[in-house]
Amino acid sequence: MLRKDIFSCITIKKGDITTETSDAIVNAANTSLLGGGGVDGAIHKAAGPGLLEECRKFNGCRPGEARITAGYNLKAKFVIHTPGPIYKDGKSSEPEILRSSYWNSLMLVKENNLKSVSFPAISTGVYRYPKDAAAEIAIETAVSFIEKEEYPVDISFILFDNDNYEIYIKTLEDKKNELH
Ligand code: AR6
Secondary structure (H helix, E strand, O other): OOOOOOOOEEEEEEOOHHHOOOOEEEEEEOOOOOOOOHHHHHHHHHHOHHHHHHHHOOOOOOOOOOEEEEOOOOOOOEEEEEEOOOOOOOOOOHHHHHHHHHHHHHHHHHHOOOOEEEEOOOOOOOOOOOHHHHHHHHHHHHHHHHHHHOOOOEEEEEEOOHHHHHHHHHHHHHHHHHHO
């Protein structure tokens, strides 16, 4: 049987997302879209001041929504900015908002006809989302995008810390076993 997802692929890598060569990298931003620390700070530093200038035109962005800009000095052609949820107790719509961040970013990939995208582990740093639960949502949303949208795309997860890297490997393995 020909699988629907035959042209799509999910990759897990350890590293720094600012050096990725995919068509787009995703930024775990805040609602101002005007930069910050963590991966956001690293992306703005590597991209140069043009990125901040372009981000100003959005006048911010709500958690779970996403906006696309050029990549400036990055190797990636585009940056997709999405503020994930700030984790409180897990009962304040955090899972839905995190899922929306991944889903809306992937919809921008499709709308802009991009072929590859790299994600960091959104909300698992300063925003303190538990890493296991966040990885489940990231992988589950990527798989469901591939299944539902039937859009061929290479989705990479670039993990900066060992914990997240190991959690993602295990979560993807579990998901594969569930699907077969
Ligand atoms: N490449 C890939 N992943 C990275 C990199 C990098 N260069 N640097 C850090 N990470 P965080 P959040 C990982 O705090 O939790 C900012 O100030 C890091 O190990 O960057 O969504 C924004 O402006 C962690 O697993 O983002 C917001 O105010 C993951 O990226 C706030 O932080 C996310 O950590 C957003 O918090």
